[in-house]
Amino acid sequence: MQDKKVRKIFNSISFRYDLANFFISLGIERYWRSRFLKMISGCEKKILDACCGTGYSTFGIAGRIKNDGIIYGVDFSSEMLEIARLKSERHLSSAAREQNMIIRFMEGDVTCLDFEDNYFDFITVVFGIRNVKDRKKALEEFYRISSDKSRLLIMEFNYPQNKFIRKIYDFYLAFIMSNLGAIITGNKEAYSYLAESIKNFPDVISFCTLIREAGWKILKVRPMTFALCTIYFAIK
Numbered sequence: 385m386q387d388k389k390v391r392k393i394f395n396s397i398s399f400r401y402d403l404a405n406f407f408i409s410l411g412i413e414r415y416w417r418s419r420f421l422k423m424i425s426g427c428e429k430k431i432l433d434a435c436c437g438t439g440y441s442t443f444g445i446a447g448r449i450k451n452d453g454i455i456y457g458v459d460f461s462s463e464m465l466e467i468a469r470l471k472s473e474r475h476l477s478s479a480a481r482e483q484n485m486i487i488r489f490m491e492g493d494v495t496c497l498d499f500e501d502n503y504f505d506f507i508t509v510v511f512g513i514r515n516v517k518d519r520k521k522a523l524e525e526f527y528r529i530s531s532d533k534s535r536l537l538i539m540e541f542n543y544p545q546n547k548f549i550r551k552i553y554d555f556y557l558a559f560i561m562s563n564l565g566a567i568i569t570g571n572k573e574a575y576s577y578l579a580e581s582i583k584n585f586p587d588v589i590s591f592c593t594l595i596r597e598a599g600w601k602i603l604k605v606r607p608m609t610f611a612l613c614t615i616y617f618a619i620k
């Protein structure tokens with residue numbers, strides 16, 4: 385799907401995005417996010433949360449950082465960022481406050497970022513890379529702006545390979561997720577897109593190849609819950 389359409393979809397569901405996520409994943413998403421956060425050492429200083437959306441991932445990551453680092457949340461949907469900035473004003477995580485952690489939200493396309501070479505020591509992408517049209521370009525851009533030995537941590541959905549699980553998942557995508565998403569956000573098209581984007585996302589092996597082709601060395605691949613979601617951990 386074209387970037388313009390993806391942006392339009394996220395702009396249209398921004399105000400109910402966090403709520404819809406919880407319900408359509410039947411709560412499992414929170415567990416996946418907690419597993420993801422546990423893979424952050426906390427010593428990182430300059431962090432990019434790419435495709436940060438409403439900042440759900442960004443605030444979670446900020447809460448894990450043990451020092452006074454800076455975290456940039458970048459997204460190309462102005463409405464998703466608007467929610468992130470509102471949340472930032474209202475309830476910036478107490479952990480982030482205590483550590484003088486700086487959180488900045490910026491509008492931008494992750495395939496062409498306005499940061500200098502070798503700037504970041506940690507890059508995260510939570511349920512975002514699936515939506516990026518030119519994923520290779522984004523992974524290369526992350527490589528360019530990362531310093532030597534920087535880490536890349538990505539979490540993304542997968543379309544299950546097991547035929548039995550796939551049947552159940554197809555039912556869930558077509559009837560539960562699409563309908564719940566449509567009821568909560570009033571936008572059925574957005575949740576049909578979400579289902580399609582999960583089906584069209586490369587399998588774990590192909591996505592690992594793409595990460596490697598962009599220059600990264602993969603350290604860990606962690607599939608979760610019948611491989612419905614995978615965490616990819618790589619180093620420059």
Ligand SMILES: C[S@@+](CC[C@H](N)C(=O)[O-])C[C@H]1O[C@@H](n2cnc3c(N)ncnc32)[C@H](O)[C@@H]1O
Binds near residue numbers: 515
């Ligand atoms: C499913 S949301 C994920 C939000 C957040 N990371 C989270 O944990 O909930 C995906 C986000 O990717 C953004 N996105 C997709 N393609 C992008 C691109 N090329 N550049 C920047 N943001 C992009 C969308 O605007 C959307 O906000």
